[in-house]
Amino acid sequence: MRADPRRRVPRTDTLLADPELAAASARLGRELVKTAVAQVQQRIRDGALAPADAVPAVLSGLSATASSLRPVLNATGVLVHTNLGRAPLSPAALEAVVAAGATTDVELDLVTGRRGPRGEAAIAALLTAVPAAEAALVVNNCAAALALTATALGGELVIARGELVEIGDGFRIPELLEATGARLREVGTTNRVTLADYRAALSEQTGAVLKVHPSNFVVRGFTRSVPVAELAAGLAGSGVPLVADVGSGLLRPHPVLPDEPDLQTTLADGADLVLASGDKLLGGPQAGLVLGRAELAQRLRRHPLYRAFRVDKTTLAALEATLRGPLPPVQQMLAADVAGLRRRARGLAARLAAAGLDAVAVDSEARVGGGGAPEHPLPSAAVSLPAEFAAPLRAGTPPVVGYLAGDRTLLDLRSLRTEDDEALAAAVLEVAIRCR
Numbered sequence: 001m002r003a004d005p006r007r008r009v010p011r012t013d014t015l016l017a018d019p020e021l022a023a024a025s026a027r028l029g030r031e032l033v034k035t036a037v038a039q040v041q042q043r044i045r046d047g048a049l050a051p052a053d054a055v056p057a058v059l060s061g062l063s064a065t066a067s068s069l070r071p072v073l074n075a076t077g078v079l080v081h082t083n084l085g086r087a088p089l090s091p092a093a094l095e096a097v098v099a100a101g102a103t104t105d106v107e108l109d110l111v112t113g114r115r116g117p118r119g120e121a122a123i124a125a126l127l128t129a130v131p132a133a134e135a136a137l138v139v140n141n142c143a144a145a146l147a148l149t150a151t152a153l154g155g156e157l158v159i160a161r162g163e164l165v166e167i168g169d170g171f172r173i174p175e176l177l178e179a180t181g182a183r184l185r186e187v188g189t190t191n192r193v194t195l196a197d198y199r200a201a202l203s204e205q206t207g208a209v210l211k212v213h214p215s216n217f218v219v220r221g222f223t224r225s226v227p228v229a230e231l232a233a234g235l236a237g238s239g240v241p242l243v244a245d246v247g248s249g250l251l252r253p254h255p256v257l258p259d260e261p262d263l264q265t266t267l268a269d270g271a272d273l274v275l276a277s278g279d280k281l282l283g284g285p286q287a288g289l290v291l292g293r294a295e296l297a298q299r300l301r302r303h304p305l306y307r308a309f310r311v312d313k314t315t316l317a318a319l320e321a322t323l324r325g326p327l328p329p330v331q332q333m334l335a336a337d338v339a340g341l342r343r344r345a346r347g348l349a350a351r352l353a354a355a356g357l358d359a360v361a362v363d364s365e366a367r368v369g370g371g372g373a374p375e376h377p378l379p380s381a382a383v384s385l386p387a388e389f390a391a392p393l394r395a396g397t398p399p400v401v402g403y404l405a406g407d408r409t410l411l412d413l414r415s416l417r418t419e420d421d422e423a424l425a426a427a428v429l430e431v432a433i434r435c436r
């Protein structure tokens, strides 16, 4: 009889009954483990794996969680990278998410046993952080905040031509606003708008004047826009609300980003409502923040669409913990001094060079990204490796995403949490061994 290698392929039942794989099934679900088992059986059938190694091979083929989303080391130098999930949550926010992910008192008053206001603590944290706001609400993202505002305030929205912004990946704010049924009343030209332009556009139909922060481009040369304070003063007495979409979610002015608008100043300057994202410079979960006058916030909250845009308990928990807890990673990255970044780069490069790699520390430029502080480079430092490292680093465990500069792969350290330096070094060494 011919020796049939398939005879030696361990049976699915036998493998799934292995104590380690049974434990993995309990944790990750039977289907995920079965898929990994099938892949390993195929490798054995192909003669690429010894049958005795089946169990460890299945284990190493399993993802760490039941989700296939994998943690990635962000060495792109872009602090808020939309393709990498924007802001990494702080450990405090992550803990809060885990706790709130179970059943929680998000909408129940435990003292009276009655229904309570949803997300009250996160709202309170926002109002503490931005004292100029009378009220706040939290929706799914800043796009939802814009859609809700446009719908609830209704009528015509007066907006400067130079602020008809495309945020990214085909997301155009004017198209979103029009999709709600609002009419746009464009004022000024691409490069210039004055207070008189806004005032001339006001009518019975005006629902709001909207200012949108040009968060991913700058216009230079013969330009003029109307600052919030001037616009608010010019609209005083008209009864028309001034809504400002500031995008990045800075709570207060930031010394590193002098041109980036913030929630507190924009309200203090006279905006009636400010809108922002939660997962950009605020450093929290994906969310849309709406802060400002109580009467307007109430109109938004009472609108039927609010229910479609509201956030879940884990978002509320992460937001509250971001606001009340220790400085979130994005804020730490923003504040990092370049001397410290250079020290980290030199330390890492020296370790890699000692292992025989062509690695050097170089100065680099990082960016805020994700719609914030366009053209404002942040001085940074990187580990420079040969270009060939880029692709295998992305395919590693954990994947590392850097960027190419000429014939080098740069791993920028400003966008990487300091506590991830060790994992970065290990990932690079692993690639060096694999590709040797």
Ligand SMILES: *Cc1c(COP(=O)(O)O)cnc(C)c1O
Binding pocket: 141, 142, 143, 144, 167, 212, 213, 214, 215, 245, 246, 247, 248, 276, 277, 278, 287, 288, 370, 371, 372
């Ligand atoms: C990023 C951005 C948005 C969109 O925010 P999301 O939270 O991604 O929906 C809207 N407006 C401005 C000015 C932005 O910068």
